[in-house]
Amino acid sequence: MPVRRTTRWIPLSLLAAAALTAGVLAQAPATASPTAATASTTVSPYDDTYYQNAIGKSGAELKSALHTIIKSQSKVTYDQVWNALKDTDEDPANSANVIEVYSGKSISKSLSGGDAHDWNREHVWAKSHGDFGTATGPGTDLHHLRPEDVTVNSIRGNKDFDNGGSAVSGAPGSYTDSDSFEPRNAVKGDVARMILYMAVRYDGDDGFADLEPNDKVSNGSQPYMGRLSVLKQWSLQDPPDAFEKRRNQVIYDKYQHNRNPFIDHPEWVESIW
Numbered sequence: 001m002p003v004r005r006t007t008r009w010i011p012l013s014l015l016a017a018a019a020l021t022a023g024v025l026a027q028a029p030a031t032a033s034p035t036a037a038t039a040s041t042t043v044s045p046y047d048d049t050y051y052q053n054a055i056g057k058s059g060a061e062l063k064s065a066l067h068t069i070i071k072s073q074s075k076v077t078y079d080q081v082w083n084a085l086k087d088t089d090e091d092p093a094n095s096a097n098v099i100e101v102y103s104g105k106s107i108s109k110s111l112s113g114g115d116a117h118d119w120n121r122e123h124v125w126a127k128s129h130g131d132f133g134t135a136t137g138p139g140t141d142l143h144h145l146r147p148e149d150v151t152v153n154s155i156r157g158n159k160d161f162d163n164g165g166s167a168v169s170g171a172p173g174s175y176t177d178s179d180s181f182e183p184r185n186a187v188k189g190d191v192a193r194m195i196l197y198m199a200v201r202y203d204g205d206d207g208f209a210d211l212e213p214n215d216k217v218s219n220g221s222q223p224y225m226g227r228l229s230v231l232k233q234w235s236l237q238d239p240p241d242a243f244e245k246r247r248n249q250v251i252y253d254k255y256q257h258n259r260n261p262f263i264d265h266p267e268w269v270e271s272i273w
Ligand SMILES: [Ca+2]
Pocket: 185, 186, 187, 188, 189, 190, 238, 239, 240, 241, 244
């Protein structure tokens, strides 16, 4: 089942970082061999606890089990999102900065705001798709909120995701046309896993719309986000990296106490969809 098993030699420093991200450092022997540490990165340390009721399931059963697991969470307000993003999306090379999701730019945490060239709070699942706004709930869920340049955020607007279009100024590697947005390669999988997290987390049982992916664009204000076939491809081609895993862990440890299952188990994308 593990899809990221590897026999390649990996620098111990990277393994330590991976172990820290996975929250297993405390349990790991101080002198863990590369073999043992590699094993710990291929199986989620949460399988026997956090994901206990999902392990062994597939398809709709798996989706339903994951919904029950991840809907148990703490919530932050829209104002608290500012400081949370300064933590979850901190530039690993400069703790004074965050990384903007689409532009990939490292920008001072202090330049948060609404002016051109500031960064603001991008809803990767556009908040008009299901019309949940910024009230505490899906509109403040850190698992799909990311810092982004004000202007680029406005260009993405509420478009669905798909391949193609013309180059986006200020966001190298991103493309857009009248009805869709394609993010740079390094975050294609992140975007897919954020969208699919939202679909599993929000099922219409807590006062908000039942969010679901579909294979369309131009979903407008309907509670759907496309294009599913493209998002699945993006998830495969851009597997979770250290930055994405760390942010999942930080959200779990410090803010919401729930996890994005598709970062821990990318293979569950194919199992459900
Ligand atoms: Ca990525």
